[in-house]
Amino acid sequence: MTEALFLNPVFQDRIWGGTKLHDYFGYDIPSDTTGEDWAISAHPNGPSVIKNGEFKGKTLAELWEEKPALFGNPKEAVFPLLTKILDANTDLSVQVHPNDEYAKVHENGELGKTECWYIIDCEPGAELIYGHKAVSRAEFSSWAKNGEWDKLLRKVTIKPGEFYYVPSGTIHALGTGTLVLETQQSSDTTYRVYDYDRKDADGNLRELHLDKAIDVTTAPHVDAKLDIQTETHGGLTETTFVSNDFFSVYKWEVDGKAEFAAKAPYTLVSILDGEAELTIDGTKQSIKKGDHFILPNDVKTWEIEGKMTAIVSNPPVK
Structure with missing residues (x-):
């Protein structure tokens, strides 16, 4: 029977997560620091499971491989898209993602990561970090290595209903009190530039990837031109x-x-x-x-x- 494929959410605990996935959507979340719902995913780090019909119990990745006609017999080896809902209860790390070419060489063939955000809800005055103020890669590198974050990072005040396009190479971070739907390439590659010197549950500083971030960051930053x-x-x-x-x-x-x-x-x-x-x-x-x-x-x-x-x-x- 011709029907829609409904998917069970895959929840991811994050140091910056909260409870909005329960409070706003009513999901049965596993913890009070649930940061992400991988809502439509065939990525191995969080594959969605079909919850209805003929293919109930199969993962989206299995369907992509076993039933390609469902997707128009695609040429791509992996399901190319990933839909997430993110609850930024506190600031996310400042980060950047590589493009396909860089990721293929440096991340074992993983896709690059161009993404976009729809602001579902946010606290009054909530902000994003979107881009940077350095005029060259050398200046970006210097300011980042010296920790001159206030000078380097560009902040944007947001409100519900707005849309932000985040191509690979764009410095970015969701700010405290933000609930977004993210559409992205199916990739889990993130290069952290700065993480507010936060420590994980074991008391360790989270890993940064500054050299790779400098490699892939677009400098100077250019705002994406959208024709909505x-x-x-x-x-x-x-x-x-x-x-x-x-x-x-x-x-x-x-x-x-x-x-x-x-x-x-x-x-x-x-x-x-x-x-x-x-x-x-x-x-x-x-x-x-x-x-x-x-x-x-x-x-x-x-x-x-x-x-x-x-x-x-x-x-x-x-």
Whole structure:
């Protein structure tokens, strides 16, 4: 039967995590320092498990390998995308990610990591670190090695509903009191630049990766140019945040009945608010805040009726 693939969340404990994944979404989290929900993941460090239908109990990675037709018989060796929800109860480390070419050489063939953030919620006055103020790699290296963080790092005040695109090479960090949905390449490679001299549970300073970070950081920083477009069709308001060689990311705001046609071989959907009814080939299913699912390749059209907000992504259409 043609149907959506719903996934169980994979929770990750983090030194900076909190309880918002429970408080906001109602998830049964494993600890009071739960920092990440790997919501749609085939990465070996946190593979999602299908929770419904014919493939219940299989991981997304297993499906990608065993049932490629579900994804349009892709050429990529690994599922290319990863959807997370992050609860920054305290500041995340200042970090940067490599591109595909650098990661392939230095990280055992891992993908690089270009990502983007949709701000679900944040405290008043919450900030991101987004970029830096050095005019060259040499200046970046000097300021970083001397710990001149106030001089180096660029801070941006944020509010709910905003979108930030974070290409590989971008210095960044989520700040305290921020809940975001992150769409990224399926990679777990992070180079920490600065971590506020925090110690882990064993009393050790967390590892930094300053030399690799200097290698991959874009200097000078350049803000990503986005062409955000919003269109309304019937009961759907669709905002296109970004569409490039890594992914396309949209926001669906449904109020009433909305009809959809597939734009790509498969579509990743995360419900951030509300509830609705999803209809595929005449079969109806309730969907609600906190649900994450994939519409596979054999789902060409569908309807959603209700009131809900979702962040949606798909691979590039080549």
